[in-house]
Amino acid sequence: MTGADLLLLALGAVAVGAGLLVVTTRHLVRAGLYLVVCLAAVAGLYLVLTAELVAWVQVLIYVGAVVVLLLFAVMLTRAPIGASDDLDRPGWPAALVGGGAGLGLAVLLVDAFRWSTVELPEAGTAERLGAIVFGSWVLPFELLSVLLLAALIGAIVLSRPEIGASPEEERR
Amino acid sequence: MSEGGHGQGLVKGLAVTLKTMVRPAQTQQYPDVAPELPPRSRGVIALLEENCTVCMLCARECPDWCIYIDSHKEEVVVPGAARPRQRNVLDRFDIDFSLCMYCGICVEVCPFDALYWSPEFEYSEYDIRDLLHDKQHLGQWMATVPPPPAHDPHGEASKEETTAARRAAAPGAARGAPAGPAVRRERPARPAPEPGGAEA
Amino acid sequence: MPLWLELTLRIAAVVGAFLTLPLIVGQTEHKVMAHMQGRLGPMYAGGFHGWAQLIADGLKFVQKEDITPRAADRPVFRLAPVVALLPYLLVLLVIPLGPGDLVAQPLDIGLFFVLAVVGVGVVAVLMSAWASANKYSLLGGLRAAAQLLGYELPLVLSAASVAMAAGTLSLSGIVEAWQPWWLLWQAPAMAVFFVAGLAEIRRPPFDMPVADSELVFGYMTEYTGLRFAFFLLAEYVGIVVIAALTTVLFLGGWQGPFGDAHLGWLWTLLKVFAVAFVVIWLRVSYPRLREDQLQRLCWLVLVPVSLGQLVLTAAVRVAL
Known part of the structure; x- marks a missing residue:
């Protein structure tokens, strides 16, 4: 277990935790803010995987623009400060679909790679990414x-x- | 959108601020540096108590009634005179500078030059009641009153001088001149009803 | 030098710059603005021409009561000033001061990092705006969001132009590739970048989100004491950051008339302060734009100009 592994695990936990909070919280705007945390953690994951450019694109586009637009839209509605108690849509179908998809993907990936290790490709610099794209x-x-x-x-x-x-x- | 016009205005705005920046500032460092006021600026009103005859003109003319005057009569026995003369003695002469609007009418109307403008202006107080200056306080301001300006050598001679010269030239004509005697005759007439008013 | 010592030194240097440069800019603003308006500005604090005014202000802010409105969303409200300040601190890490290794953290894609991190600031504005439970704050926040989203586009496009010209995303690389004639060639991009940068840090004449005559103080209305000071500090660090970026991208960074190798840091600082002076100058000279004029300027002037510059840059690059 190297430092990078630990970081990956921690960032993954943050991302998943924040993602869970996004869908479970009753505070509308805070859900958007948790989304910021979640996306930032994903950007951190990219960074650990040495995909620098993708990480900062993630921050620029998702944190800086998409979530801001989302928050903007939420604030234009009558989002209250504090919990909204009328958020009573049944969560279990979504949980089923999301959890199922996540679990299925995890099983698939784990089964596909088992314990085989893959060498990290060379760092995802802008130059290399440009050449590939x-x-x-x-x-x-x-x-x-x-x-x-x-x-x-x-x-x-x-x-x-x-x-x-x-x-x-x-x-x- | 006329681009040219916009650009010109933008440049002009920048030029104005830059020009102002290199010029010395207008700010006066007041408490540190005393302001340069004109010598006869109107700061506070000073009272020369000896000149006051309690004629009440100032108090009556004051637009916001901020002058308070009290007095009493005193008999002065003049040796050799037929009967004792009456004299007004000033008991109280207050100006409330929290009301005063510095119009200067009182100074204008005072017939005996008992009121003067002083350029002193630093007499603010923590309590508004302390802005009521009594006659001692008003008298203290007299020290700060600048001396009267010298007479303009090219100007008209003062009234006293011309009258004196005229009298000296033609003693008979003096009686016919309306200015001097007319005022004299009126002046005793004015205090006449005052005893009645004061006693009432 | 051991790695940890070097790291500590570099971070200490950045924190030092973070704490002093904004104060210098702020004091300059006090004085320059005053003299442009025919005043003297602060004269008492510290004795000599009020040099310690901002330190005194800071002390005052520390002593003030830290109020959180009862209806506010406490954690979000309290977190927002920090989120506003942090991106600028991170940006200062990658701005090269001089040639060679005179940068806290050289980054291969420094330009992209800077643009991405500066964009995070808007989240702080939205957080503070919404969590304050105040309609003026909310309006200010919405204005800020619309403004920052709009102006990020010309900002990124004009920065992309210079990155294309230099053929690198590294800030040091851009400075190295820079040549004096770029001043002419990249002039439109520089103008667009500077104006968009001003809007990005919400400086007058682009301060509609805080427009004090309309919105009390916009998203900062409910803040007091140290948290308010954080927002103010963020604004001044923002000036430093935008001035430094303009310097590095368009004015040749450490390249000066002589002694680049040893005096590079001096040239950079001089240019940064010159640009900061222009920022202050514009604030004094121009009235605040109206909200619709703001959007019009962005979408009808800045974006087309920056796109045109991109085409020009690409054409010149291909031709050379």
């Missing part, structure tokens, strides 16, 4: 870009109904 994975990368662009345009069209409307409709 724009080398062997350039097609999926470009496809993803097009997908995101389509989503962007779709969002604009949806949020502005006057685009594409006929002049009569526009006048109304």
